[in-house]
Amino acid sequence: MIIKTNKLVRIYRTDEVETTALNQVDLEIAEGEFIAVMGPSGCGKSTLLNVLGMIDSPTGGEYFFNGEEIGKLPERKRSDIRKHNLGFVFQSFNLIDELTVFENIELPMLYTGIPADQRKKRVEELMEGMNIMHRRNHFPQQLSGGQQQRVAVARAVVNKPRLILADEPTGNLDSANGDEVMKILSELNAAGTTILMVTHSQFCAEFSNRIIRMLDGQVVTENVVRQYL
Numbered sequence: 001m002i003i004k005t006n007k008l009v010r011i012y013r014t015d016e017v018e019t020t021a022l023n024q025v026d027l028e029i030a031e032g033e034f035i036a037v038m039g040p041s042g043c044g045k046s047t048l049l050n051v052l053g054m055i056d057s058p059t060g061g062e063y064f065f066n067g068e069e070i071g072k073l074p075e076r077k078r079s080d081i082r083k084h085n086l087g088f089v090f091q092s093f094n095l096i097d098e099l100t101v102f103e104n105i106e107l108p109m110l111y112t113g114i115p116a117d118q119r120k121k122r123v124e125e126l127m128e129g130m131n132i133m134h135r136r137n138h139f140p141q142q143l144s145g146g147q148q149q150r151v152a153v154a155r156a157v158v159n160k161p162r163l164i165l166a167d168e169p170t171g172n173l174d175s176a177n178g179d180e181v182m183k184i185l186s187e188l189n190a191a192g193t194t195i196l197m198v199t200h201s202q203f204c205a206e207f208s209n210r211i212i213r214m215l216d217g218q219v220v221t222e223n224v225v226r227q228y229l
Contacts, residue, residue: 002066002163002194003029003052009060010047010217021047023217024061029196031162034189036205036225037198039214045198046167048214052196053086053165054078066162083111087156089185091168093148095140095155101127102136105154112159126154130184146177153184157193164188166197170204182207 010022021044029035037045050056051063054070063070066085070078087108088094095104102123109119127133130150140148149169156164166185170178178201186207189195197208205211206225213221 001028001064002031003027003196004064005052005061006064007061008048008051008058008063010044010051010056011059020217022051022058025217025219027212027219029194031194032189032192033210034186034195034208035197036208036211037196037214038200038202038205038211039220043214044217045214047217049165049167049196049198053088054082083108084159085162087159087161087164089149089152089156089164089166089169091171093140093145093152093172095148095151097140100137100139101132101143101151104140104151105158108155108159114159122158123154126158130154144177145173146180149173149177149181150184153181153188157188161193163194163196166195168198168200170199170201178204 005025005027008022008025008027009020012019012021025048037048039045047056051058058071065081070081096107099107105123105126106119109122124133127136130153132147132150132154135143135147140151143151153169164185169185170181173181182204185195185197197204199205209224209226211223211225212219
């Protein structure tokens with residue numbers, strides 16, 4: 001089991017307001033699964049992704065990643081786990097405008113200390129596989145939305161993470177480019193990568209093998225789309 005939560009709670013507090021974004025969430029995700037999380041805006045989907053991605057800390061409950069309780073770990077240790085195990089894909093791409101396509105994809109490998117020759121080989125393999133090699137020296141603003149998202153996916157998988165967290169990965173794309181991104185995610189999943197994707201799209205959710213629906217910070221239903229093997 002790569003992810004397990006037990007009564008996970010996340011509360012945001014200001015001087016005047018207390019908002020419960022996650023309310024007693026119990027979740028289990030096996031290695032190699034493709035999970036889609038759906039629900040209305042404000043239901044806790046993105047908060048769940050941030051907590052599971054160790055960007056945000058739970059207020060209560062337990063979160064186990066690969067059998068290790070994350071809530072008790074210092075930030076430096078959580079950061080180390082993030083770098084070596086997780087890849088992120090965002091709706092808004094989150095590419096760095098000042099870096100080329102090659103440099104954007106390469107960036108996570110710099111953080112993990114991989115030698116330059118290995119970085120070059122891995123980045124070129126990904127650019128070739130995602131049909132963006134001809135854009136290697138271009139900057140993000142010179143790319144179409146579909147090309148930017150392919151760069152973002154390549155960056156997410158460059159360190160061969162065990163888990164990809166995707167937050168509305170097709171949200172800013174037209175249907176053709178959205179279909180292409182879903183195909184790429186499906187292929188990564190078929191190769192063994194676990195994927196947890198937040199989406200508003202039923203079409204995208206059908207690529208998963210399990211759909212989790214949230215409401216008011218809680219998991220309300222789980223539906224199997226296809227059996228996980």
